[in-house]
Amino acid sequence: MATTKGMSGLDLAALTAELKSLLPLWIGKIYQYNNTTFGFRLNGEDKARHLFFIEIGRRAHRVSELPPAPKNPSGYSMYLRKFLDGGKVLSISQKSIERVIILEIGKGSGTLNLAIELFDEGNLILTDGEFGIQNALKKRHFREREIVSGEVYDVGGVDLSNLSPIAFSELLRSSERDLVRSIAVDLMFGGAMAEELCIRAGVEKEFPTQYLDDRIISQLYTAYKSIIEDARSHNEPVIDAKGCWSFPLTGSTPKSRYTTFSEALASYYPLPTFHEEKKGKKEVFSREERIRRQQEAAIKTFEAKIADSERAAELIYERYTDIRQLITTLDAASQKMSWQDIAKVLKDADHPAAAMIVSVNPADASVVVDIGMKVTISIQKSVEGNVGVYYDLMKKFRSKREGAIRAMNRPTPKQKERTAIRKRPKPKWFQRFRWFETSDGVLVIGGRDANQNEELVKKYMEGGDTFVHADVHGGSVVIVKGTTERMDEVVQFAASYSNLWKSGYAAGDVYSARPDQVSKTPESGEFVAKGAFVIRGEREYFRHVPLGVAIGAVTEPTLAVIGGPVSAVSKKAKHMIRLTPGTFEPNDIARKAVRTLRDKLSSNDAKVLKSVLSTESVAAFIPAGGSDVVEES
Structure with missing residues (x-):
């Protein structure tokens, strides 16, 4: 059931079925409005357009219109556009019956996956075709999983939406809870839908699971399958006094009915308003006022850090025995095994001491523990030594606070007005290569020698780039960082910075290829020199390019x-x-x-x-x- 707090796993089952019915789809524009909200423009067949709104950690559904596009796109939305823009949505699935939707997207010759998480704080995670994490909106470190680049995004586990009768029976009968709680928690149905299942099966919700016989199990399984089917058929979505549903519940009185579940969700969750900065004059502060405000903010920051350090020291002393035992145990374990092995053991352990460990830091032999707040404990120090670290931080930030207070009270000397002098700008990373910007604003870079050619391909060439080279031995490897309408400029650049120029030619041929066609691996018996590459597959040629x-x-x-x-x-x-x-x-x-x-x-x-x-x-x-x-x- 969708409530004001957010959508459930069964709600996402209904939404996933609705989105599947729209396939095939292609990714259009992607917008990020703030830290939690995104808008996707999905293009369908026959010029159909579907607008998809996501509030991670809460809800996701189609809408009739998206909020106005932000004037300045965020870094993460630009990252998603780079990899997903124009990609074809190959499939839409849900992880078990969890609050996770996965879009499988084909782009070029590869496949990517976008995981939309609606549980806890929510997340957007882009992975490769094998679910290796490429980038996430929020990097996260948990005992059970790591949401960082290079880790594998877990899509395994039992599909609770498609259990066999035997698996369903074993799951309920092995539970130590009463029936309704077993369905709510173990089947991930939630409280309201667990009660609906009991009503449909004609079984008391407080029924002890250890007394379930085959007849009752059969009734419950039939009700379970009917609820899954009703959710996925999104038949007659409604809003009632309790929330928004993909189908009417037994005995409920709908306030309104809708054609699609997205229409019901869009009515239940109004779109938020994002305020653009008001045009007009901004409040202008003098230099002295800006400095004073910065100093006030710094003093507040120092005071907060002093309070945090003091609180951490107090908590360590309150849990003195637990912390000492933790240090002793981990110190002994580190003598026998690596910290990586210790981290694996802690991840699978169910001991109370292990439960308070949030993360392990092998680099400095420390752990982060949750004892009312997250505190770093060094295994190489005693309890008193760890407390001393936080006392030292208190002294440090008190000193900084006093310095900021003295600076605020110091009279400001009068500054002479000076004419602004334009300085030479700091070189950008690409300026050590050959480079230019096309007329439509796309960066193009080329190697000056064999070493730079190697570096460009290995370090800077990405999936959405284009590889360009003059059709002659010796020349710059040219990388187009994005999509441009001015390939005539790009190929002239590649032809001019090649041996065609040195040989005195007025024109020459140039070809382009995708990054996945470029390789350093030679055929058997062949050799690829430094700065040279093997191009496999069909190239696009540009003939008689003027230098x-x-x-x-x-x-x-x-x-x-x-x-x-x-x-x-x-x-x-x-x-x-x-x-x-x-x-x-x-x-x-x-x-x-x-x-x-x-x-x-x-x-x-x-x-x-x-x-x-x-x-x-x-x-x-x-x-x-x-x-x-x-x-x-």
């Missing part, structure tokens, strides 16, 4: 010298030079380019660009071999 490179200087949004295809550089640079294969050495061309660009710049721009416009910065964009300046603008 050409432009170099320009830009002042906005940052100071920089840029290079690449003419159309990409001309869009950003006020002045530039254009090169073709020719006779002059790279150093001579670099010096001439600097002189030409400085002559074209206004006196103000020349002064601003003085820190970045140099022979060295220009030479980084000049291809190996001879070049000629054919056009200046």
Whole structure:
């Protein structure tokens, strides 16, 4: 039953069946509104559009409209878009009868899984086809499972929605609870639906499970199967006084009826309102006021940490005997086995002492225990030594607090007004490679030598990228980081930074391939040199690509010298030079380019660009071999 607190496993069984009826589907846009809410645009056949709203830890269902898209997409929504955008939803399933929906999505030649968790705080977890976790909205460390990259997402276990009569009987008869609690907990039906099952079976809900005979078991199993079937057929969803149901319960009086379960859920759970920042003038504070506010916030933070440290020390002393026994036991165990083995033993142990251990940190021989708050205990220290660590933290944060208070009371010296000086921006990670941005804003990077070619493929090439190379021995490996409409610029870049330029060709052929086609594994008897790769499968060829490179200087949004295809550089640079294969050495061309660009710049721009416009910065964009300046603008 869907209540204000959230949906149940049976509710998700109904929703999963509803979504399955819509297949095939394709992933459209993905939005994240805050830390818990997401919107998916799913595209169906015949231009059908389905809007799917998720509030992790609470509910998931289709809606008639999504909230307005955020102006600034979140990092995680951009990550999901990168891997899932355009992917085909191959299947939709539920893990047993748990509050977990799994979308199996085909993208390119691979398969991904998106797990939507609605239990506890909820989560969104992206895995590969074998359920190896790639990324999760919330990284989590539990005794039973790890939700971090590299771990395997557990989809195993008994399917409680499809038990055989024998398994159903064994599950109930082995329970030590009364009937209704056994159904609610062991079958994961929840209280209200467990009572519905008892009513349909004609069995008292307090009936002791140890006295269940074959006749009663048969009645209960028939009722169990009928409830699962009613949920999955989502026949006549309703809202009554107790909540939202995928079907009417026995004896209930529906307030309203709906065609689909999503319609009922959308009516029961109104969409939240997300307030965009109001346009208009923001409150502006002076520098002194901003500093004062920062100091006040820092003092509150220090006071909270002092209180936490003091509380931790008190709790350790309160549980002195337990903590001492824990230290002694784990210290003895560490002499005989590794900390990784200790962590495995603790995970499976049912001892009360093990139950209070939240996580194990092999790196520093410590454990995190829950004794009213989470406290780190070092096995290499005594109880008093662990308390001393928290007393030292108290002293540290008290000192910081006093320092912040003194700083607040110190008179602020008057600052002389200074004219802002534009500084040379810090180099970005990709600027040590060859690089440019296409006219539609997609980053393209290429290797300067064999070592960088190897590094680009092994370290930076990802599933949604495109591999590009001139159809000639010797040249930059070019990686397109995303999808672009300007492949003409990309292939010109690849052709120009290859041996085609050094050989004096005016044009040449270039090909592209998917990342999964690129390999370092040679065929039997063959050898793949450093910086070279084997391409398997069909390539896309671009014939007679003209060679050409432009170099320009830009002042906005940052100071920089840029290079690449003419159309990409001309869009950003006020002045530039254009090169073709020719006779002059790279150093001579670099010096001439600097002189030409400085002559074209206004006196103000020349002064601003003085820190970045140099022979060295220009030479980084000049291809190996001879070049000629054919056009200046």
